[in-house]
Amino acid sequence: MKVAVVRFPGSNCDADALHAAAAAGAETTYVWHRSADLGGADVVVLPGGFCYGDYLRPGAIARFSPVMRAVAAHAAAGRPVLGICNGFQVLCEARLLPGALARNAGLSFVCRPVTIRVESDATPFTARYARGQVLRMPVAHGDGRYVADPDTLDRLEREERVVFRYVGGNPNGAMRDIAGITNEGRNVVGLMPHPERAADALLGSEDGAAMFALAGVAAGV
Amino acid sequence: MSRFRARVRVMPRPSILDPQGQAVSHALGELGFAGVGDVRVGRAVEVLLEAATADAAREGALKMCERLLANPVTEDYVLEGVEPAP
Numbered sequence: 619m620k621v622a623v624v625r626f627p628g629s630n631c632d633a634d635a636l637h638a639a640a641a642a643g644a645e646t647t648y649v650w651h652r653s654a655d656l657g658g659a660d661v662v663v664l665p666g667g668f669c670y671g672d673y674l675r676p677g678a679i680a681r682f683s684p685v686m687r688a689v690a691a692h693a694a695a696g697r698p699v700l701g702i703c704n705g706f707q708v709l710c711e712a713r714l715l716p717g718a719l720a721r722n723a724g725l726s727f728v729c730r731p732v733t734i735r736v737e738s739d740a741t742p743f744t745a746r747y748a749r750g751q752v753l754r755m756p757v758a759h760g761d762g763r764y765v766a767d768p769d770t771l772d773r774l775e776r777e778e779r780v781v782f783r784y785v786g787g788n789p790n791g792a793m794r795d796i797a798g799i800t801n802e803g804r805n806v807v808g809l810m811p812h813p814e815r816a817a818d819a820l821l822g823s824e825d826g827a828a829m830f831a832l833a834g835v836a837a838g839v
Numbered sequence: 840m841s842r843f844r845a846r847v848r849v850m851p852r853p854s855i856l857d858p859q860g861q862a863v864s865h866a867l868g869e870l871g872f873a874g875v876g877d878v879r880v881g882r883a884v885e886v887l888l889e890a891a892t893a894d895a896a897r898e899g900a901l902k903m904c905e906r907l908l909a910n911p912v913t914e915d916y917v918l919e920g921v922e923p924a925p
Contacts, residue, residue: 675910682907711910718912720851725858765855765913791856 619832620645622659624689624705626680627651631666631702631814635830638817639663642830651683661698661742661832662689664705666758666812676719676761677707686712698742698832699806703759706798706808715801715808716774717766719759723791727760731823732789734782734797734811741800743807744781746828753782753825755816757789762810764792764799774799782809840889844924845900848917849909850881884908887924897921 621639625632625648632648639661640646647657651669656662670679680686686708693699693714701709709715722728733754736747747753766774771794774780782798790810798809813826851857857879864878886903890896900918909916 674907678907678910710912716912718910720855720913721858723856723858725862763856767854767912791858 620659621661622647622649622656623663624649624685626669628669629665629667634814635663635665638814638830651685654684656688662692664701664708666703677711680708681711693806696803696805700743701808709808714806716770719761720763720765721761722763728789729758731756733786735785737783738778738781741804741807742832743829754823755811755826757811762790764796842889842924843896843921845886845921846919847884848919849914852915855913893921
């Protein structure tokens, strides 16, 4: 399995994500945002950070980077894409996931461990978790409040596309405590918490490691 | 082709909580401004562009709003004006 981590100007969790993927046994590569292809990767990770300085809105400018056409094609082909934090914001701006991430309700940048519950194990990134499993990992964002119109929220719930929910406290005011969602095809997942920062016992939690150990994704599939 | 300045106002949608507006409302109250109610904080964008006519400039500016300047999930936009620019 080959994992590509996309680097935008302002990405800052790229090395952590690459490390977590490598630790999970994947072949790894960085892909610069100006690249028009993904280097033959099976899985794409859009990492955390502040691409383009969050100008206009987080993710708004990154969406037009050449690599995003390749990411959209990869997603349309049903292949796995994971957006973490800023990567989640980019996926929403690119309309690969519904809704948007708005300024935290409390206005403060929130950087601390949170507890989330796995609501769906039907994605490649959560197949190794059990539904209902509770995970501990950090958030680090100023714009993490998931918002969408009521119809979209109802649809996400009805189709079991809410993948993670905050439990025991919602750090940003996200609607319906949503921490992560997936697309209709279940192959694109975005979440605000940082699994790559909880992928090794040295970091205080290994709960995120399994997100990088994709079951059933073979090279070339 | 002529030069135009398009002025766009982007505001958080009424259904979306605006914590910045709430904080500003609170601060105005603290400063002693009586009767301050709801405050909403948005963004103003000015775009200088070349177009054949003012209508063409307006059409271009509206497309920019739809595609980039506003996020339709969270924001509404108003094209406040398109005027000739030097």
